Amino acid sequence: MQINTQDHSQPILPQTELRPPETVMRLERMGSFFPTRLSFLRSLLRDMASQKVGLSRFVNALDDDGYGHCVYEVEFDNSIFSLIAWSSPLDAENRTDRVIAEAWDSCFVLFDGRPTAQDIALLGNEATRQEAGRYDSRVLVLSRANKSVRLFDHVVDALSKGQQPDEKAIRATGYLMRTTAVYGNGKFGLADRSNVVERGSLALPFRLEMLTVFLIREFTLDLANHVARVRGGAEATQLSDRLSRQLGVGNSTGLGMAPFLIGHPVLINNWMLVRETALARVRKAGRASPSLRAEFRALADHATRHLEEWNVPDETEQKRIETLRAEWTRFRLTIDGLLDTDQPWDRMIEESMASSVDLQELVVALVLEPQGELVDGLCDCMLATYDTLLDPAMRIDTLRDLIEQHYGWALSMDLEAEEATAMVWYVSEEKLEPRFGASDVVDGDHQAMPHDIPAKVQAVYAELKKLDNGGSVAWLLAAHPQHRAIVRRIQTIGVHPYGEVRDNLLSENMRPIDLLRCKLSFFGASKFDPKSDRWTRITLYQGAPRLGQLTPLNAADCFMPAFGTP
Amino acid sequence: MIVSGNELVVTVQKACIGAGVSRGVAEEIGRACLELARMGMDGLSSVISALDAFQADGPGAVDWRKAEGGWTVHRAEGLCSAPSFCDFALTLDKGGVVKAEEVDFPMLFVGCALVRSRENGVDFGLKLNGVTNIEQDGGWLAIGHLSSATDSLKTNSGLALMNAGKARFDDVSQRAGDLTVEDRQWKRLGAYAKRILVPASKTNRADAGAGLNDND
Structure with a gap:
C-alpha cells in the first residue's frame, strides 16, 4: 500500500476552511x-433516548448498611448489558483515588448479557480486587468508585430524617461518588474491543465505558436512598427527581489518560x-x-x-x-x-x-x-479501524518533505536547552501507575514512554540528510531500526494531521492537565476541578435525566450543567 | 492461562522493549504474536527464544543485497529482521521475492507478514526449505493458511517471501475470543516486560501529582 498524502476528499455539506492542526493541536x-454535543456521553444519551432504553431488570442485594451488590440490566443496541455493583465498607485511611489504592467503596463490572448467581459470586471475588483480579471476555468494563464522604453522609442523613438535602451542598460537589478508574479493551483479561466493534454503535469510542458510568450513577443514587430508607424507616424520604438530576458521577483522573492521546494518533x-x-x-x-x-x-x-x-x-x-x-x-x-x-x-x-x-x-x-x-x-x-500506517516503498525525499510539512514545529525546537528535556513520562512498578517526573528518574530509554517526539523527528531527519533521495524507507529502517516507530508515526500524521500534539511534552513548563482536559471534554466531562497540574476531578452526567426518564428532548440537559438559584 | 488479545500484544511489546529491542520493531512483533495466536499458532515460544538469543548475541548484522526480482540476504534472525523482510517485500511489484538462505525463528517472519498483509492490503506467498508435507500452490504457501505448518516454522530454515498482490482477507481464518497461553511462557515474558517499569520510591510517588487521601 502507498500512503496518499494528497487529500482529494470533498465535503459532503458546505463548510468553511478547517482550523488547521497548527492552531488546534x-x-x-x-x-x-x-x-x-459530539462528546461521547451526549451521543450515547441521544441513542439511548431514541431506543427508549430503560431498566429491564434490577436486583437489590444490599444489606441494611448498604453493603452487598446490585444488578442493573438494560437492553441497548439489541444486546443485554448488566452492571454489577458491589458495595463494601472502607476505612478512611484506605480511601485514595490513586491507582495505587487497594480498596474502594464500590466496584463494578459491565457484564455482556445476564449474569447467573454463580457469575456474580465469582466476579465479586475478582472485581473487589480490581487490577489484581482476572476476568474473561464476558466482562466488558471494570471500574470502581469512592464516596464523596461529606456529601454522601449529608444526603443520607437528611433523607433518613424525611428532609431533602441542602441544594447548595449538592451543587458544590455535584456527585455522590467518583470513579477512579474505568478499564476496558482487554485489560486484565476483559473483552477485547475487537470483540464488540461489529455490534452496532458499540464500535464508537468509549461507548461501553460511558454506558457503565451512566449505570454507576443510578447505583450511587439508589445506594443513598436505600441506606436512608433503612436508617429512617417510615420517617425517611427519597431524593427528589430535581436533586437527583443535579448529581452526576465524579471522576478523579490522573496521568493515565495522557499517554492514550499520544499513542492513538x-x-x-x-x-x-x-x-x-x-x-x-x-x-x-x-x-x-x-x-x-x-x-x-x-x-x-x-x-x-x-x-x-x-x-x-x-x-x-x-x-x-x-x-x-x-x-x-x-x-x-x-x-x-x-x-x-x-x-x-x-x-x-x-x-x-x-x-x-x-x-x-x-x-x-x-x-x-x-x-x-x-x-x-x-x-x-x-472511531478508528487502525492505529498507524507504514509505507516502506516511500522515497526518502518524500519522507523528508512530510517531516518539513508536518513537523516544522519539532525541527525548530531547541532541544539543547535544559528545560526542553527536563521531564520524562514513565510507568512505576507500583501498580503500573503512570508518572511524570525529572528525566533522571529513568534508567535508560526503555523505561521512558515514547513522548520525546521532537527529538525523534530531529534524529531521523538528520539521518535522512545523509541518504540518497531515491532510496526507500525500507532501506532506511533496515539500516536504522531505531527509527521505525517515528517513521510510522510521521507517515501516519501525513494522512491524519490532527493526530499530533504540536508541543514539547517533556518540557519543564508542560502541563499534563491540558491533555487530560482535552480527552475528558470528548467524554463529555464538565466542571473541571484540577487538584494539581497533573490531576483533576470532573463531573459526568450532571443534569442528565435518570435511566428510564430519557427522551430525545431532555437528553441534552447535561450540557453545561446549571440549575439556577437554589 | 486465558488472556485477551490486547494483553498478548502489549505484553510481548513490553517484553521486547524491556530486552532492548527498538519500539517500532517491538510493536510489530507484539501484533505478529496476536495474528499467530488467532490462527492457533504459537508465536510466544519463538519470541521468548528470540529474546534470549538477542540478550546473548545482540541484533546481529544483516547484509541486504539487491537481486534479480527482489532482495536477498544470507542470514536473518526473526526478532529484528522480520519487519524489514516484509518491508522489502512490500516495495516489490507482484511476484517479487525477498529471500534468506537461513532465518532464525521463521514463525516471527510469518507473524509479521500476517500483520503487514492486513495493514498494507497485500498478500504474501511463503516458501520454506525442507517443507514438503503441506498444501502448496506452485511451491508458494498462502500466508493466511499456514496453521498446518506450525512445526516447520519452529526450526531454522531458508525462507522466501513473495509479494502476491492485493490481499483477500475473507479467506484468512481467524479465531476470535479468549486466547490461551502457557503460564510458564507468560512469566518469562513478564520478567522481560518488568524491565520497563521504574522502581517505586518515596520521591517518585509524588510524580503522579496527587495526594494519598481522598476523604473529602
Whole structure:
C-alpha cells in the first residue's frame, strides 16, 4: 500500500476552511476544550433516548448498611448489558483515588448479557480486587468508585430524617461518588474491543465505558436512598427527581489518560477532525431563523449560569474561571447583533478570537449545540479501524518533505536547552501507575514512554540528510531500526494531521492537565476541578435525566450543567 | 492461562522493549504474536527464544543485497529482521521475492507478514526449505493458511517471501475470543516486560501529582 498524502476528499455539506492542526493541536487550546454535543456521553444519551432504553431488570442485594451488590440490566443496541455493583465498607485511611489504592467503596463490572448467581459470586471475588483480579471476555468494563464522604453522609442523613438535602451542598460537589478508574479493551483479561466493534454503535469510542458510568450513577443514587430508607424507616424520604438530576458521577483522573492521546494518533485525529468539521459546517450556515436565534439566546444565558455555578478550590483555576466569566459577560452583549448577520456563527467565532483561548473554545461548544442536524451524523466518524500506517516503498525525499510539512514545529525546537528535556513520562512498578517526573528518574530509554517526539523527528531527519533521495524507507529502517516507530508515526500524521500534539511534552513548563482536559471534554466531562497540574476531578452526567426518564428532548440537559438559584 | 488479545500484544511489546529491542520493531512483533495466536499458532515460544538469543548475541548484522526480482540476504534472525523482510517485500511489484538462505525463528517472519498483509492490503506467498508435507500452490504457501505448518516454522530454515498482490482477507481464518497461553511462557515474558517499569520510591510517588487521601 502507498500512503496518499494528497487529500482529494470533498465535503459532503458546505463548510468553511478547517482550523488547521497548527492552531488546534496546541496544549493551551486543548486544555481549554469544553464538552460538546459530539462528546461521547451526549451521543450515547441521544441513542439511548431514541431506543427508549430503560431498566429491564434490577436486583437489590444490599444489606441494611448498604453493603452487598446490585444488578442493573438494560437492553441497548439489541444486546443485554448488566452492571454489577458491589458495595463494601472502607476505612478512611484506605480511601485514595490513586491507582495505587487497594480498596474502594464500590466496584463494578459491565457484564455482556445476564449474569447467573454463580457469575456474580465469582466476579465479586475478582472485581473487589480490581487490577489484581482476572476476568474473561464476558466482562466488558471494570471500574470502581469512592464516596464523596461529606456529601454522601449529608444526603443520607437528611433523607433518613424525611428532609431533602441542602441544594447548595449538592451543587458544590455535584456527585455522590467518583470513579477512579474505568478499564476496558482487554485489560486484565476483559473483552477485547475487537470483540464488540461489529455490534452496532458499540464500535464508537468509549461507548461501553460511558454506558457503565451512566449505570454507576443510578447505583450511587439508589445506594443513598436505600441506606436512608433503612436508617429512617417510615420517617425517611427519597431524593427528589430535581436533586437527583443535579448529581452526576465524579471522576478523579490522573496521568493515565495522557499517554492514550499520544499513542492513538489516528483515533485522536478522527476526534479532532470531526470536531473541526462540525465547526466548519456550522460556520458556513447562513442566517439563523427566529426560533434558532431564540434558542441560542437561551443557551447563552444558560452558559452564564453554568459559569457562575462552576467554582473550584484551586486559586489559580478559580481565577481562570473568573476571567472567563468576565470575558463571556462582555461577549454576551455582542451576541444579539451577531445573530442578526448573514453568517452569524462564523462571525461569532471570528469575534471570539480577540479574547482568550478559553473564551474561544467556550464559543465553539456553544455554536455547535443547537446544530444537531448539521453535526450529529459526524459522531459515526469518531472511531478508528487502525492505529498507524507504514509505507516502506516511500522515497526518502518524500519522507523528508512530510517531516518539513508536518513537523516544522519539532525541527525548530531547541532541544539543547535544559528545560526542553527536563521531564520524562514513565510507568512505576507500583501498580503500573503512570508518572511524570525529572528525566533522571529513568534508567535508560526503555523505561521512558515514547513522548520525546521532537527529538525523534530531529534524529531521523538528520539521518535522512545523509541518504540518497531515491532510496526507500525500507532501506532506511533496515539500516536504522531505531527509527521505525517515528517513521510510522510521521507517515501516519501525513494522512491524519490532527493526530499530533504540536508541543514539547517533556518540557519543564508542560502541563499534563491540558491533555487530560482535552480527552475528558470528548467524554463529555464538565466542571473541571484540577487538584494539581497533573490531576483533576470532573463531573459526568450532571443534569442528565435518570435511566428510564430519557427522551430525545431532555437528553441534552447535561450540557453545561446549571440549575439556577437554589 | 486465558488472556485477551490486547494483553498478548502489549505484553510481548513490553517484553521486547524491556530486552532492548527498538519500539517500532517491538510493536510489530507484539501484533505478529496476536495474528499467530488467532490462527492457533504459537508465536510466544519463538519470541521468548528470540529474546534470549538477542540478550546473548545482540541484533546481529544483516547484509541486504539487491537481486534479480527482489532482495536477498544470507542470514536473518526473526526478532529484528522480520519487519524489514516484509518491508522489502512490500516495495516489490507482484511476484517479487525477498529471500534468506537461513532465518532464525521463521514463525516471527510469518507473524509479521500476517500483520503487514492486513495493514498494507497485500498478500504474501511463503516458501520454506525442507517443507514438503503441506498444501502448496506452485511451491508458494498462502500466508493466511499456514496453521498446518506450525512445526516447520519452529526450526531454522531458508525462507522466501513473495509479494502476491492485493490481499483477500475473507479467506484468512481467524479465531476470535479468549486466547490461551502457557503460564510458564507468560512469566518469562513478564520478567522481560518488568524491565520497563521504574522502581517505586518515596520521591517518585509524588510524580503522579496527587495526594494519598481522598476523604473529602
